[in-house]
Amino acid sequence: MIEVRDLVKRYGATTAVDHLSFTVQPGRITGFLGPNGAGKSTTMRLILGLDRPTSGSALIEGKPYRDLPDPLRHVGALLEARAVHGGRTAFNHLLYLAQTQGVPKRRVQQVLELVGLQPVANKRTKGFSLGMSQRLGIAAALLADPRILILDEPVNGLDPEGIVWIRDLMKALAAEGRTILVSSHLMNEMAVTADHLVVVGRGRLQADMPVAQFIAQFSGSAVLVRSPQLETLRAAVAEKGWQCTPSGQEGAVVVTGTTAPELGELAAARGLVLHELTPQRASLEEAFMELTREVGQFAHRAPGQPEPADAPVPGQYAPPSGQPDAGFTAPGAPGAGAGQPRGGNDGGH
Ligand SMILES: Nc1ncnc2c1ncn2[C@@H]1O[C@H](COP(=O)(O)OP(=O)(O)O)[C@@H](O)[C@H]1O
Numbered sequence: 001m002i003e004v005r006d007l008v009k010r011y012g013a014t015t016a017v018d019h020l021s022f023t024v025q026p027g028r029i030t031g032f033l034g035p036n037g038a039g040k041s042t043t044m045r046l047i048l049g050l051d052r053p054t055s056g057s058a059l060i061e062g063k064p065y066r067d068l069p070d071p072l073r074h075v076g077a078l079l080e081a082r083a084v085h086g087g088r089t090a091f092n093h094l095l096y097l098a099q100t101q102g103v104p105k106r107r108v109q110q111v112l113e114l115v116g117l118q119p120v121a122n123k124r125t126k127g128f129s130l131g132m133s134q135r136l137g138i139a140a141a142l143l144a145d146p147r148i149l150i151l152d153e154p155v156n157g158l159d160p161e162g163i164v165w166i167r168d169l170m171k172a173l174a175a176e177g178r179t180i181l182v183s184s185h186l187m188n189e190m191a192v193t194a195d196h197l198v199v200v201g202r203g204r205l206q207a208d209m210p211v212a213q214f215i216a217q218f219s220g221s222a223v224l225v226r227s228p229q230l231e232t233l234r235a236a237v238a239e240k241g242w243q244c245t246p247s248g249q250e251g252a253v254v255v256t257g258t259t260a261p262e263l264g265e266l267a268a269a270r271g272l273v274l275h276e277l278t279p280q281r282a283s284l285e286e287a288f289m290e291l292t293r294e295v296g297q298f299a300h301r302a303p304g305q306p307e308p309a310d311a312p313v314p315g316q317y318a319p320p321s322g323q324p325d326a327g328f329t330a331p332g333a334p335g336a337g338a339g340q341p342r343g344g345n346d347g348g349h
């Protein structure tokens with residue numbers, strides 16, 4: 001289990017992590033979700049003892065990371081996939097790590113197979129694509145067979161096949177009872193990967209709940225309604241305080257703030273004829289955008305304090321331009337909310 005308690009991290013005027021508390025339970029995948037710059041990587045570094053909190057604490061199995069006996073056997077992490085000595089081969093990189101951790105050499109071969117890197121095991125890692133580096137980073141994280149995995153944006157740079165592969169791998173590891181914390185700025189990816197979501201925006205906790213509950217709570221409900229008595233219906237809807245928006249279709253509107261049963265009841269009570277009554281499922285991406293837009297709107301900043309240069313632009317959470325995962329992200333301006341520099345646009349393999 002990972003416990004984050006009232007964690008704060010400031011860098012000068014920037015509050016990267018702002019009184020964040022959540023726990024990560026074993027046996028399931030916890031998606032750590034938020035737009036670029038939300039504080040996900042900083043939180044992970046704090047959990048791993050790579051950075052000192054301004055206040056608060058992060059505990060692993062009840063202890064700070066540095067107090068864990070044999071920490072690498074407890075926790076495997078993938079943070080910066082590129083942080084590898086480029087002159088070493090993949091095999092030697094893992095062998096070096098194995099030797100420092102007292103892990104037997106045969107385990108190196110096992111993890112290379114697990115991540116599909118045997119064919120390039122004897123190649124120097126400096127020629128690796130981002131996707132190959134991600135796989136190598138995952139191999140390193142799994143080396144000592146840890147019970148807890150912390151993976152920061154592991155799908156970055158992976159091609160669609162790689163994305164499915166890592167999703168299945170994480171599910172299998174969670175099913176073995178391991179604790180998995182995986183970050184992403186991609187709502188739709190987390191929706192199909194995670195069991196539980198911890199959502200952050202501007203360093204603050206926005207939601208901590210099962211994926212299904214998140215969708216239900218934040219997608220809002222909207223109903224497409226078609227009626228030959230549309231104007232009368234509109235008036236009845238307005239009386240209820242619900243909103244009508246254009247549906248783009250003749251004779252139909254989308255009503256928000258209510259549900260199909262409620263709207264149907266209203267029509268029946270008023271004797272209005274309906275030709276269609278269809279609940280509209282807002283996409284997860286829309287739910288996430290809505291939530292993070294609200295965060296932006298209500299974010300508190302001290303008077304006179306400027307907008308952080310790298311703060312997310314509300315409604316625009318595309319990854320840095322050139323990322324190969326553009327097909328999996330929210331619509332928005334490419335390059336918006338660029339956080340830390342990442343690798344190039346080499347789709348891995
Ligand atoms: N070492 C650092 N020095 C200064 N600011 C930092 C540092 N690391 C992160 N930040 C800032 O903290 C905020 C959160 O960053 P980060 O944790 O990388 O977000 P995420 O991983 O969610 O994209 C950003 O505004 C970022 O610029």
Ligand SMILES: [Mg+2]
Nearest residue numbers: 040041042339
């Ligand atoms: Mg990050």
